[in-house]
Amino acid sequence: MTKRRVMFWVVVAALVGGLVYGFNPLAPSGAGKGPAGKGPADHGGPPQTVAAEPAKTQMWQPSMELVGELRASKGADLALQVSGIVQSISFESGDPVQAGMPLLQLIADDQVAKLDSLKATAALNALTLKRDTEQLKIKAVSQATVDTDQANLKNAEALVAQQQALVNQYSLKAPFSGHLGIRSVDLGQYVSAGTTVVTLQALDPIFADFYVPQQYFGRIEVGQPVTVKIDTYPSETFPGTVSAINPKIETGSRNVRVRATLKNPNGRLVPGMFAKIALDLGKAERFVTLPQTAIVANPYGATVFVLEKSTDGKALVARETFVKTGQARGDLIAVVSGLKEGETVVVAGQIKLRNGTPAVIDNSHIPKTEADPKVSD
Known part of the structure; x- marks a missing residue:
C-alpha cells in the first residue's frame, strides 16, 4: 500500500471518529459548550487583552x-403655439414671476389689424340691431329683420373672440407663480411653434x-x-x-x-x-445595542464574545454566543435575540479569542460609538 493511500485512510478514520464522538472539525470555535449557553470551557493559557463594553438598551424608532x-x-417648459419673430421680452433669466405676468411678445400687427376690423363690424351690427329694435316698436320693420340683426351681431362677436384668441397666442404669459430659468431666445429671433422659451418652476x-x-x-x-x-x-x-x-x-x-x-x-x-x-415605520421599540465591531460573522451566523467570571471567580473568560441582529444605525447595531442587557461584550480583539480564553479588559484605545455619528473637523 502506497504512502498516499495510507494518509487517505488515516484522514477518513479521523473524520469518522470525530463524527462518532461528537467532534465537528468544520464548526466555529465557539460552537458546542459556549454558544449552547452551558458556560465557557476554560482553555487556560495567558490572558488576552481585549476591549469590552456592557450591552445597553436603547429606544429606537424603526426607520x-x-x-x-x-x-x-409645478414646472413647465414655456413655449408658444404659433411661429413668429420676437418683438419684445419682458423678463430676465432667473427672475421670480407672478401668475399672468407677460413674458414675451411676437410681432402680430396683421392679426391685430384683423381684430380691429372684426370689432368694427361687430360694433356696426350692434348699432343696426339697436336701430331696428326701435323701428320695430312703430312697426316700421318686421320681426324677421330684428332676428337677422341679432344673429349677425352674435356672429360678429364670435369672430372677434376667435381673432382675439389668435392674437393672444402671439404673447407668452406666466401660467403660475415661480422662478424662471435661463432664457433660450433673443430679441428679433424667429421662433417656431413649440420652441421652449424658458423654464418655469x-x-x-x-x-x-x-x-x-x-x-x-x-x-x-x-x-x-x-x-x-x-x-x-x-x-x-x-x-x-x-x-x-x-x-x-x-x-x-x-x-x-x-x-x-x-x-x-x-x-x-x-x-x-x-x-x-x-x-x-411604526412605533419606537427598545433594543439591546452593541457597537458593530462586536459582531463576528461566520457561515453559521453572527456571534459575539461575552466575558464571564471563570469557575474559580478569579478571572474573566470568553464565551462565544450566537445572536440575531437587526437594524444598524451609525456605529451601533440592534441585537434582537441571544444577548441580555448588562452582559459584557468584547468589541475589539476577538481574533485572539476562543471559547474559554482568559481575557483582560483595556478600553483605553477604543473610539466612541454613536447611533448618529457626526463628522468632526
Missing part, C-alpha cells in the same frame, strides 16, 4: 433610508419622490413625517410629510411610489436634486 429625487410642485413647496418596497405598503400613510438629506447641504436635514401614495405597485420592481412635500421658502432646494429620505 428606513431610501433614495429619491426632488421635483417642482414653482419651488415652494417642493416634492421629494421615492420608492418604498411593497412589504411596507401598509405601514405608510399620508401625513407621515419624513426627513430629507441633500448632499449639497451635508450638515442639514429638511423635514417633510408624506402627501401622496401611488395606488398601484410597480410591476417591474415591486415598489410603490411615494411623494413627500417639503417647505422651501428660500429656494435652496431645486428640482432634480438627489435626496436621501428617512421614513419612520
Whole structure:
C-alpha cells in the first residue's frame, strides 16, 4: 500500500471518529459548550487583552433610508403655439414671476389689424340691431329683420373672440407663480411653434419622490413625517410629510411610489436634486445595542464574545454566543435575540479569542460609538 493511500485512510478514520464522538472539525470555535449557553470551557493559557463594553438598551424608532429625487410642485417648459419673430421680452433669466405676468411678445400687427376690423363690424351690427329694435316698436320693420340683426351681431362677436384668441397666442404669459430659468431666445429671433422659451418652476413647496418596497405598503400613510438629506447641504436635514401614495405597485420592481412635500421658502432646494429620505415605520421599540465591531460573522451566523467570571471567580473568560441582529444605525447595531442587557461584550480583539480564553479588559484605545455619528473637523 502506497504512502498516499495510507494518509487517505488515516484522514477518513479521523473524520469518522470525530463524527462518532461528537467532534465537528468544520464548526466555529465557539460552537458546542459556549454558544449552547452551558458556560465557557476554560482553555487556560495567558490572558488576552481585549476591549469590552456592557450591552445597553436603547429606544429606537424603526426607520428606513431610501433614495429619491426632488421635483417642482409645478414646472413647465414655456413655449408658444404659433411661429413668429420676437418683438419684445419682458423678463430676465432667473427672475421670480407672478401668475399672468407677460413674458414675451411676437410681432402680430396683421392679426391685430384683423381684430380691429372684426370689432368694427361687430360694433356696426350692434348699432343696426339697436336701430331696428326701435323701428320695430312703430312697426316700421318686421320681426324677421330684428332676428337677422341679432344673429349677425352674435356672429360678429364670435369672430372677434376667435381673432382675439389668435392674437393672444402671439404673447407668452406666466401660467403660475415661480422662478424662471435661463432664457433660450433673443430679441428679433424667429421662433417656431413649440420652441421652449424658458423654464418655469414653482419651488415652494417642493416634492421629494421615492420608492418604498411593497412589504411596507401598509405601514405608510399620508401625513407621515419624513426627513430629507441633500448632499449639497451635508450638515442639514429638511423635514417633510408624506402627501401622496401611488395606488398601484410597480410591476417591474415591486415598489410603490411615494411623494413627500417639503417647505422651501428660500429656494435652496431645486428640482432634480438627489435626496436621501428617512421614513419612520411604526412605533419606537427598545433594543439591546452593541457597537458593530462586536459582531463576528461566520457561515453559521453572527456571534459575539461575552466575558464571564471563570469557575474559580478569579478571572474573566470568553464565551462565544450566537445572536440575531437587526437594524444598524451609525456605529451601533440592534441585537434582537441571544444577548441580555448588562452582559459584557468584547468589541475589539476577538481574533485572539476562543471559547474559554482568559481575557483582560483595556478600553483605553477604543473610539466612541454613536447611533448618529457626526463628522468632526
